Amino acid sequence: MRDWEGLVDGRLAGLVLEPAERAEVIAELAAHLAETCEEWRRQGLPEKEAVRRTLSEVENWQNLRRRIQIARTKENIMTNRVKQFWLPSLVTMLFTMGLLALIQIFGPNPWMVARHERNAWSLVAPVAVIYLPWLLSLPLVGALGAFLSFRSGGSQRAVFSSVVFPVLPYLLFFVVALPVMAIFNEHLAHNIMFGALFVGLFVWVLAPATALLAGGLLAKTFLSRRLDPRRIVSS
């Protein structure tokens, strides 16, 4: 006799409910699959074909998990949005900004590293000792945001939006605040504004967003694979 409960349990691995409630859902779906399979067998199908047809009841287990998660969650839609988007976004924001601050406070002083010499190294030092370590740590932060959002049943859009959320303030600054300042503040050096805008966009928006997304994408792929139907069918 096939272990339908084990199969459903494996395929709904990411379903986050109270343990008793989760066990109920798994038992109920497993009973449905068992009865469907028995019906196919009664109609004379060989077991392999009966199992195949039974499993075709669910085309996408990940989607089913998400829909059950949403349907069984007692809180309202607003709370789901908080768990799937706002909370992961704020966590990624906190870690992104916090890490930058920590590296600046506790990391090596770039001017000490450059030893007050006026050479190329004095220009590169802040990038090497502050910016690069920060940038390299961002994939981990992105992965954390993706994990939190995905675990709460977040859609793909919610997952990736919460991952890139920390760069939005920078984007707003460079796209809105800086041009407005350039228009109204006559003390700004207008001849370097365009250069600063593009460098700023690359350094503080594009590169961090890419690093965050790289981590988020890896985490999402890993978590999705854990629930890949083909992988679980073969097990």
Added chain:
Amino acid sequence: MIGAGVKRGTAELAVLSILEDGPLHGYEMARRIEEQTKGALRFTLAALYPMLYRMEQRGWIRGAWETSSSSGRRRRRYRLTPAGKKKLSPLRREWAELFGALRRLTKVSHA
């Protein structure tokens, strides 16, 4: 293409209507609906259970575990709640109005 809202509405009406005759578990429900509509409406597991859980959250149906005397298998049987019964009448009226309007519009009549 039929929109998600219409599909959801028909599915909920089907479930509430089938439960009006008495409590059923999910598998029985899917089979009865398929039989009574001669295969026009078919609920897969993936379509049925998220909807049942949503309807249960709204208080229209209530599920309770019981053990089958014949197979010994534990199954969750759903029954219509007073709120579900109350929901059924306006839902039927809305769908009757919609189908009536469509019939008049398309001039499709019963065969």
